[in-house]
Amino acid sequence: MHQAQPERKVWVHRPARGFITPLTVISIGVIVMLLLAALQTEGAVFSQSVLSALTPLIGVMILAAAGQALVIGTGGIDLSVPAAITVTGIILTTYTDGEAGRLAPAIVIVLIAVVIMGLVNGILVEVFGLNSLVVTLAVGLLAIGFGRLYRGKLLSVVGVPEPLVQFSGSNVGGISFLLIASVALAAIATFFVWLTVPGRRLVASSASAAAGFLVGLQASLYRISAYAVAGVLYGIAGIMLAGLLTTPDLAIGEPYLLAPIVAVVLGGAVLSGGRVSFVATLLGALFVSLLNLNLAVAGFTGGMPALVQGLVLALGLTLVFLLRDKRFLSRIFSRRPGGEGALQGSTH
Amino acid sequence: MVHSTSLLGRPTKRRSHKIAAALALSAAASLVLAACGSSDSASEAPAEAPAEAPAEAPAEAPAVDSGALQAIVNQALRTESITADSLDPTIQSALTRASDPLSPELLDQALECWTSMDCEISGGGDVTVGYISPEVNTWRKVSRMEAILQALTYPEVGRIISVTPEFDLAQMQAGVRSLAADGAQVIVGYNDFGAALAPAFKQAQDGGALVSTFVGPAPDAPPGSITTQVTGDVCAIGVEMAQKAAELVNGAGDIVFFNGTPGNPQGATWNKCAEDELAASFPDVKVVGKYDTGWTLQGAFEAATALLASGQDPKVVLYDYADPMPQIVKAYEQAGKGSPDMVTWTSNNDLYRVWEENQGKDTEFSLADTNSINWPARVSVTALMDQIVNGTPAPELVIYPLPFVNAAVGLYDSNYGADYPGPTLVPGSVMSGMLSGS
Numbered sequence: 001m002h003q004a005q006p007e008r009k010v011w012v013h014r015p016a017r018g019f020i021t022p023l024t025v026i027s028i029g030v031i032v033m034l035l036l037a038a039l040q041t042e043g044a045v046f047s048q049s050v051l052s053a054l055t056p057l058i059g060v061m062i063l064a065a066a067g068q069a070l071v072i073g074t075g076g077i078d079l080s081v082p083a084a085i086t087v088t089g090i091i092l093t094t095y096t097d098g099e100a101g102r103l104a105p106a107i108v109i110v111l112i113a114v115v116i117m118g119l120v121n122g123i124l125v126e127v128f129g130l131n132s133l134v135v136t137l138a139v140g141l142l143a144i145g146f147g148r149l150y151r152g153k154l155l156s157v158v159g160v161p162e163p164l165v166q167f168s169g170s171n172v173g174g175i176s177f178l179l180i181a182s183v184a185l186a187a188i189a190t191f192f193v194w195l196t197v198p199g200r201r202l203v204a205s206s207a208s209a210a211a212g213f214l215v216g217l218q219a220s221l222y223r224i225s226a227y228a229v230a231g232v233l234y235g236i237a238g239i240m241l242a243g244l245l246t247t248p249d250l251a252i253g254e255p256y257l258l259a260p261i262v263a264v265v266l267g268g269a270v271l272s273g274g275r276v277s278f279v280a281t282l283l284g285a286l287f288v289s290l291l292n293l294n295l296a297v298a299g300f301t302g303g304m305p306a307l308v309q310g311l312v313l314a315l316g317l318t319l320v321f322l323l324r325d326k327r328f329l330s331r332i333f334s335r336r337p338g339g340e341g342a343l344q345g346s347t348h
Numbered sequence: 349m350v351h352s353t354s355l356l357g358r359p360t361k362r363r364s365h366k367i368a369a370a371l372a373l374s375a376a377a378s379l380v381l382a383a384c385g386s387s388d389s390a391s392e393a394p395a396e397a398p399a400e401a402p403a404e405a406p407a408e409a410p411a412v413d414s415g416a417l418q419a420i421v422n423q424a425l426r427t428e429s430i431t432a433d434s435l436d437p438t439i440q441s442a443l444t445r446a447s448d449p450l451s452p453e454l455l456d457q458a459l460e461c462w463t464s465m466d467c468e469i470s471g472g473g474d475v476t477v478g479y480i481s482p483e484v485n486t487w488r489k490v491s492r493m494e495a496i497l498q499a500l501t502y503p504e505v506g507r508i509i510s511v512t513p514e515f516d517l518a519q520m521q522a523g524v525r526s527l528a529a530d531g532a533q534v535i536v537g538y539n540d541f542g543a544a545l546a547p548a549f550k551q552a553q554d555g556g557a558l559v560s561t562f563v564g565p566a567p568d569a570p571p572g573s574i575t576t577q578v579t580g581d582v583c584a585i586g587v588e589m590a591q592k593a594a595e596l597v598n599g600a601g602d603i604v605f606f607n608g609t610p611g612n613p614q615g616a617t618w619n620k621c622a623e624d625e626l627a628a629s630f631p632d633v634k635v636v637g638k639y640d641t642g643w644t645l646q647g648a649f650e651a652a653t654a655l656l657a658s659g660q661d662p663k664v665v666l667y668d669y670a671d672p673m674p675q676i677v678k679a680y681e682q683a684g685k686g687s688p689d690m691v692t693w694t695s696n697n698d699l700y701r702v703w704e705e706n707q708g709k710d711t712e713f714s715l716a717d718t719n720s721i722n723w724p725a726r727v728s729v730t731a732l733m734d735q736i737v738n739g740t741p742a743p744e745l746v747i748y749p750l751p752f753v754n755a756a757v758g759l760y761d762s763n764y765g766a767d768y769p770g771p772t773l774v775p776g777s778v779m780s781g782m783l784s785g786s
């Protein structure tokens with residue numbers, strides 16, 4: 001009976017660690033951020049007027065983070081997000097010239113362009129084995145270069161067609177259509193990844209290309225397609241953002257270099273690849289947006305917001321590592337003074 | 349170093365070699381003087397250059413027509429409240445030249461130089477003018493055109509080279525070096541990087557070029573690195589912003605500051621001077637918040653959203669960049685509210701559009717902005733060219749006034765894009781050519 005005690009001890013620990021997952025942690029984080037926002041603004045943050053201004057940008061951030069999550073799921077990091085969003089803005093303004101009739105073909109061109117960007121990224125990383133950071137940065141620069149050449153020297157119209165502006169600005173009870181669409185997309189993506197054969201194959205191929213290949217999957221193809229789908233998500237984010245801001249400029253994508261990565265990491269993704277939770281990513285994006293809002297409302301300027309964001313990222317990474325690597329946690333516990341006996345003691 | 353610069357000049361321009369050599373010799377002489385212990389000689393080194401100016405007689409500066417000068421001063425500053433003779437002499441010289449219309453051939457030449465990045469001026473002289481700035485927006489493109497048009501007022505200018513690196517210090521440094529190596533005797537540019545770019549400028553000046561920057565100040569640039577800085581008095585502008593805000597709230601009310609990149613020195617300076625002015629002269633005008641925008645459209649939208657969420661109800665937003673300000677109106681529109689009044693540096697076509705659209709509605713707001721501040725590029729060119737051509741020593745610092753002017757209906761121009769920087773000194777025909785991409 002006494003010899004069975006250690007087994008029971010391990011079993012006792014599991015439920016606690018199983019409950020404290022990255023998803024629960026980020027959920028708590030979002031709740032804390034919401035409470036902070038409510039306290040700071042005396043509830044004004046939940047008013048229809050504030051929500052209608054706040055939620056569209058959260059929707060855009062979720063889309064960009066969802067795309068980044070797909071790439072991070074393959075073990076890569078996509079630094080071409082700002083370029084994809086900027087190029088989207090360039091195409092929408094330059095091709096449409098502000099005419100509503102040209103909006104639909106412009107959107108098709110945007111989607112083709114971002115898929116090409118994604119495919120080039122994916123092929124260079126997966127087929128040629130190049131580093132994703134370098135590849136996506138280079139492809140982003142190429143895209144920006146092409147975009148600027150296409151845009152030309154100066155434009156007489158630097159605005160997107162009115163229907164897009166109307167759509168991007170519309171909301172239901174203050175909740176932006178962009179946010180609703182983003183949440184729906186996260187739900188669909190979750191369904192796809194968990195409950196469909198291609199989705200499961202994508203996850204299997206992302207987690208380990210070698211293992212995927214050994215079980216007969218066309219792992220590289222799936223991994224490349226992750227980059228292409230990510231490109232589509234960036235494109236949609238760019239379209240929505242251009243509509244919201246009305247006059248997209250050449251810096252429109254800049255804020256989306258690091259923030260989506262932070263959102264994905266806070267959502268519990270492992271940078272070395274594997275299954276990514278889109279719901280957790282959505283919450284990560286929400287957390288990042290609310291954190292920025294809280295810092296701004298609190299009056300933090302200068303270096304303080306960057307300091308806090310860096311701190312949150314570092315803590316988030318550490319937490320995700322600790323929660324993922326249960327063996328590491330076990331080793332931490334087992335190294336406590338008294339070793340095994342102390343651990344036993346802690347369970348009683 | 350001096351010789352290599354000369355040798356790297358374009359071989360097709362025989363006379364430019366002579367000038368480069370002359371400039372190099374004078375620069376070398378200055379360096380010798382500096383080595384002999386004259387503490388001021390480093391900053392004065394470029395002033396030695398005109399002694400070796402081209403052998404040909406310099407072209408006469410346009411005769412000063414005080415009426416025409418005042419008219420172009422009014423156009424540049426968008427106000428009639430500042431007299432021409434109160435301005436720095438270099439500004440007067442630059443605007444006197446700018447008031448003299450260029451021939452249609454030279455206007456065509458300007459478009460060619462703006463498009464091709466490297467152009468020879470047919471019938472021009474031996475001086476090569478270099479221009480450098482990241483062209484991240486339309487404001488920068490228009491500024492380059494202002495510099496080109498000003499350079500073309502000098503028949504001594506035979507070539508204009510432009511370099512438009514990415515927004516990156518290393519690329520800017522390389523760009524300055526490439527201009528110097530390519531034989532530019534005059535280098536004019538927008539300096540985004542303050543003193544960090546000074547070593548590259550110093551290297552170019554040591555090689556015989558003269559450097560002038562406009563708008564963006566670099567107060568801590570070491571002597572001898574930049575011959576002339578053309579800039580505004582940031583603190584005085586902050587004081588003016590405070591006074592304008594106090595006027596808009598009738599001496600009592602809440603206001604907020606919007607800033608660009610967190611902690612940027614320009615923002616810190618005008619913020620402090622505006623606050624000091626408010627504390628001293630308008631104690632009932634309270635600064636209830638400061639928000640960073642990162643200079644981006646989205647940043648301004650987010651900052652306005654945070655302002656809305658804060659529950660504060662400021663009467664005026666003060667900012668040092670007009671381009672993102674329509675996003676404040678947009679965020680308030682999203683929230684179903686009218687925007688606060690605005691006081692901002694620079695001007696922007698889209699801001700005029702949204703301001704005009706809201707006139708006469710419940711969401712009407714007041715707007716006080718400045719001129720587009722593109723024309724100081726012309727002053728940079730003139731400061732250096734007058735030294736080379738006429739021997740007029742280039743001043744180390746040229747301060748321009750930046751008066752705030754209440755917006756008036758008619759400023760929005762539907763022929764131009766949202767990011768058009770507002771009224772400039774670029775002729776309409778040239779601007780049309782720029783828009784058509786010719």
